[in-house]
Amino acid sequence: xxxxxxxxxxxxxxxxxxxxxxxxxxxxxxxxxxxxxxxxxxxxxxxxxxxxxxxxxxxxxxxxxxxxxxxxxxxxxxxxxxxxxxxxxxxxxxxxxxxxxxxxxxxxxxxxxxxxxxxxxxxxxxxxxxxxxxxxxxxxxxxxxxxxxxxxxxxxxxxxxxx
Ligand SMILES: [Zn+2]
Numbered sequence: 001x002x003x004x005x006x007x008x009x010x011x012x013x014x015x016x017x018x019x020x021x022x023x024x025x026x027x028x029x030x031x032x033x034x035x036x037x038x039x040x041x042x043x044x045x046x047x048x049x050x051x052x053x054x055x056x057x058x059x060x061x062x063x064x065x066x067x068x069x070x071x072x073x074x075x076x077x078x079x080x081x082x083x084x085x086x087x088x089x090x091x092x093x094x095x096x097x098x099x100x101x102x103x104x105x106x107x108x109x110x111x112x113x114x115x116x117x118x119x120x121x122x123x124x125x126x127x128x129x130x131x132x133x134x135x136x137x138x139x140x141x142x143x144x145x146x147x148x149x150x151x152x153x154x155x156x157x158x159x160x161x162x163x
Contacts, residue, residue, distance in 0.1 A: 002135050004161040008035045011044040016129035018145070019056035019121045020064065021137035021163050022049055026083035027076050029063055032163035036137065040088040047137075048090045048128050052102075052121035054080065059117075065141045092128050101127055108150050119145050126150070129158035137163050 007013045017025060024033035025040075025047075039045035058077035062068065084091055094102065105123035109115065122138075122145035129136040136158040138146070151157050 002159060002161075004032060004163070007045065007135065007137075007161065008032070008039050013039075013044065014046045014048070014132070015135045015137050015161070016048045016050075016125055016132065016158070017053065017137045018050075018125040018142060019053040019060070019118050020139040020142040022053055022057040022080060022083075023060045023063055023076060024139055024163050025137070026057065026080045027073070029070060030139075030163060036163055037083065040083075040086055043088060046088040046090070048092055048132060048134065049084065050121050050124040050128055051091050051093045052117070052124050054084055054091055056118050056121045063139070063141065065139075092124075094124055098124065098127055105150060105153060108153055109145070109147070112147065112149060114144060114147065118142070122146065123150070126154065126158065130154050130156050133158075135159040135161050137161050139163060 007015055024030050025036045028034040028037055058080045062072040102124040106120050109119050125136055138160050140162050
């Protein structure tokens with residue numbers, strides 16, 4: 001299994017990012033997020049991101065970590081947009097088949113009262129990572145989006161790596 005360190009230091013790696021990781025990488029919000037951003041800029045790392053995660057990250061005014069001591073600058077949507085336009089970033093639209101599969105996963109979460117656009121975008125991110133056989137970059141704050149009842153629905157659980 002790929003570790004975060006391998007992913008960030010080896011050329012030719014690829015991963016999927018959820019909305020929380022996208023915020024942290026696009027705005028260089030954590031040392032790991034900054035390292036991932038630099039790896040993408042260097043062409044060493046390519047990322048897939050759900051179009052729903054792009055919308056979610058663009059709407060995030062902070063990293064959502066209530067104890068975060070870092071500054072949260074205004075205008076993160078500009079940084080998210082600029083990052084997603086890089087050649088190493090692939091934005092995956094939510095098409096019909098994936099849309100239905102994402103909704104099926106989201107029903108599992110919402111049945112457990114875990115709801116919100118970030119949860120929906122995490123469901124699509126999981127499917128993208130599973131289909132591509134890639135690790136999913138996420139954050140500690142997003143752990144509630146990936147309960148066992150949700151992950152048990154997948155044929156192959158992607159490795160969840162926190163940035
Ligand atoms: Zn923060």
